[in-house]
Amino acid sequence: MGGTFDPIHHGHLVAASEVAELFGLDEVVFVPTGQPWQKSERGVSPAEDRYLMTVIATASNPRFSVSRVDVDRGGPTYTIDTLQDLHREHPDSELFFITGADALAQIVGWRDTDKLFDLAHFVGVTRPGYQLGDADLPPGAVSLVEVPALAISSTDCRDRVQRGRPVWYLVPDGVVQYIEKRGLYRAERAGRPAVGRPATGRRAPEPTLPDDPAPGDTPSPDLQEIPR
Numbered sequence: 001m002g003g004t005f006d007p008i009h010h011g012h013l014v015a016a017s018e019v020a021e022l023f024g025l026d027e028v029v030f031v032p033t034g035q036p037w038q039k040s041e042r043g044v045s046p047a048e049d050r051y052l053m054t055v056i057a058t059a060s061n062p063r064f065s066v067s068r069v070d071v072d073r074g075g076p077t078y079t080i081d082t083l084q085d086l087h088r089e090h091p092d093s094e095l096f097f098i099t100g101a102d103a104l105a106q107i108v109g110w111r112d113t114d115k116l117f118d119l120a121h122f123v124g125v126t127r128p129g130y131q132l133g134d135a136d137l138p139p140g141a142v143s144l145v146e147v148p149a150l151a152i153s154s155t156d157c158r159d160r161v162q163r164g165r166p167v168w169y170l171v172p173d174g175v176v177q178y179i180e181k182r183g184l185y186r187a188e189r190a191g192r193p194a195v196g197r198p199a200t201g202r203r204a205p206e207p208t209l210p211d212d213p214a215p216g217d218t219p220s221p222d223l224q225e226i227p228r
């Protein structure tokens with residue numbers, strides 16, 4: 001499963017788990033992009049940060065692993081290169097490429113689309129807000145599968161962090177902690193350009209929210225004020 005994973009969230013993990021079960025896959029290899037050329041207009045987090053968040057998010061599942069092929073290759077990431085590298089690493093394996101409905105709809109604009117389907121069987125998964133279809137793709141090249149609908153996006157996660165809102169339970173706990181520790185997605189607060197929105201764009205006013213409680217922290221509401 002390829003992705004920018006900026007950050008990886010539970011929508012990615014549930015989709016991967018579901019496809020693994022439906023297709024009886026031995027392993028799901030998450031492949032964070034090096035430079036996602038179609039997302040370069042916004043500042044993408046460093047590849048090492050996205051790689052490490054993916055490692056953290058997948059560590060608890062023995063069937064999940066993370067590949068560095070796209071991160072280490074350098075330059076813009078093209079799936080044709082990803083699949084060729086994975087074939088070299090796993091010469092006896094049959095490859096499946098898992099992709100969401102939004103990415104699948106863009107696939108005809110990817111590099112060497114005509115050769116992609118010889119290298120892997122593509123699996124398109126449902127995603128809330130997007131239509132899943134394979135109208136323009138070669139017959140039999142893609143399987144379409146329904147996965148549990150999680151309306152989570154990395155864009156929304158970044159936006160929430162930037163506005164000081166919680167991302168607990170949208171991303172794995174370890175990823176929340178990594179984001180906090182590395183100060184990811186807070187660029188605008190630090191006076192740098194916004195991550196995930198145009199630098200000149202108008203912003204909604206910051207909501208005045210209490211500090212985010214970490215799970216396990218005891219909330220401190222005034223119990224007298226809670227109606228019975």
Ligand SMILES: Nc1ncnc2c1ncn2[C@@H]1O[C@H](COP(=O)(O)OP(=O)(O)OP(=O)(O)O)[C@@H](O)[C@H]1O
Nearest residue numbers: 003004005011015099100103127150152153154155
């Ligand atoms: N909630 C989701 N449900 C199913 N598939 C998803 C979901 N979120 C992302 N995907 C799929 O996972 C792959 C990697 O997605 P990506 O890393 O770009 O995350 P994203 O949430 O789409 O990010 P962004 O909001 O920054 O565009 C893509 O194929 C995408 O379609």
Ligand SMILES: O=C(O)c1ccc[n+]([C@@H]2O[C@H](COP(=O)([O-])O)[C@@H](O)[C@H]2O)c1
Nearest residue numbers: 002003004036077078079080103110111
């Ligand atoms: O090969 C291409 O030209 C190409 C163009 C856009 C996206 N992709 C791949 O699609 C996957 C999901 O990408 P993204 O941008 O939605 O995170 C990821 O593995 C990308 O490398 C590939």
